[in-house]
Amino acid sequence: MLWKVVQNALLTKSRLMEMGFDAGLTCLFCDNETETTHHLFLQCTYTMMLFDKMMQHAGCNLLSSLRAVDLDMIYKATRWRTMKARCLTICLKKYMSIVWLERNLICFEKKRRDGHVLWEVLKKDIYQAMMLLPSFPSVNRDVWR
Numbered sequence: 202m203l204w205k206v207v208q209n210a211l212l213t214k215s216r217l218m219e220m221g222f223d224a225g226l227t228c229l230f231c232d233n234e235t236e237t238t239h240h241l242f243l244q245c246t247y248t249m250m251l252f253d254k255m256m257q258h259a260g261c262n263l264l265s266s267l268r269a270v271d272l273d274m275i276y277k278a279t280r281w282r283t284m285k286a287r288c289l290t291i292c293l294k295k296y297m298s299i300v301w302l303e304r305n306l307i308c309f310e311k312k313r314r315d316g317h318v319l320w321e322v323l324k325k326d327i328y329q330a331m332m333l334l335p336s337f338p339s340v341n342r343d344v345w346r
Contacts, residue, residue, distance in 0.1 A: 202297050203290070209238050211301065229307045241300060248300050251319055255296055258324070259288065287334060295326045 205211050214236035217224040228236040230247035241248060299319060307313050314322075 202301065203294050206238055206242060206297050211238055211241075213238055213241060229304055241304065242297055247316070250316060251300070251323065252296060254320055255292055255323060255327070259292060284334075288331070291330045291334075292327055295323055295330060299323045299326065 209216070214224045214226050214228075216238075218226060226235045228234050228240060228245055230241075231245045234240050234245065242252075243249070299322060303314065303319060
């Protein structure tokens with residue numbers, strides 16, 4: 202998912218329009234801006250609340266500033282071999298997955314979950330992924346319960 206986001210391979214409304222489909226352009230979350238990959242994951246006021254909450258919860262000040270840079274820079278940061286980079290990768294992958302799934306739920310099923318529900322789902326997904334990291338300190342895993 203992260204690679205598809207960085208490569209702009211997701212079929213956002215702007216990409217569909219470029220391909221000749223009339224899907225409208227407005228973001229399904231904020232209903233204000235054109236739905237591009239960059240907007241959806243790094244600029245939308247609705248999804249940024251989720252992103253900021255996730256980064257704040259993780260205690261990652263460095264990561265909160267990542268949204269100001271481009272997606273390629275974020276992808277490169279996830280390639281580092283440190284434990285912090287592994288945690289960053291897990292958080293970003295789970296965040297992008299939740300946002301994309303929620304976007305599709307709104308688009309195709311006309312359903313929308315509350316932001317609090319999304320946060321709880323994201324937190325649970327991150328916790329489950331962190332449990333798979335054998336060297337990750339249990340004290341940091343517990344933050345995601």
